[in-house]
Amino acid sequence: MSPDVGAVTVGDIVAERTVHLTRESLVRYAGASGDFNPIHYRDDVAAEVGLPGVLAHGMLTMGLAVGTITPWLGDAGRILDYGVRFTRPVVVDPADGADLHIVARIGQVADDAVRVDLTVTAADTTVLGKAQVRVRPADQPADSTGDGAR
Structure with a gap:
């Protein structure tokens, strides 16, 4: 169902999901993105630079979050x-992984766009702050440039 300005109100939850991340998820993302920073797969390097453990890639977290509303x-x-603002890291335990929980809620409705606010948590901690997506309403055609600008 595409967003219709008249059909949503501020506060409506339009999507929600939990994504389980594993170390394998991080290795696969590293291969796809080309980001082979060892803090995303080596405990010794993460500890050496003072991190609490191996971290999920920020762009992976960001992509999974916005993908929730697709x-x-x-x-x-x-x-x-x-x-988004990256507020806390997502630590991916070698045995248990990490669960990323995303809730998409309508934050603002205007004639030209609907703002969806994403709440993104891992281990009961908010990991993305001010995560906001502006979307074109279903009844509004795309512009001729294809870039969404009006």
Whole structure:
């Protein structure tokens, strides 16, 4: 179901999911992204630089978060812009992994866009702050440039 300005109100939860991350997830993401920083797969390096453990890639966390609303949108091309603040790392335990929980809630409704606020937590700690996605309403056509600008 695509977002319809008249069908959503501030506070509505439009999507929610939990994604389980493992060390294998991090290695696969490193291969796909080309980010082979050893803090994402080696405990000794993470400890050496003072981290609490191996960390999930920030861009992986960010991508999983925004991906939560894609089924609701019906078309990822409706995303106009997306921004976050990285507030806490996602530590991925070698045995237990980590669960990333995402809740997508309507933060603002305007004629030209709907703002979706994402709450992203791991181990009961908020890991992304001010995670906001502006999306084009279903009844608004894309502009001719294809970049979402109006």
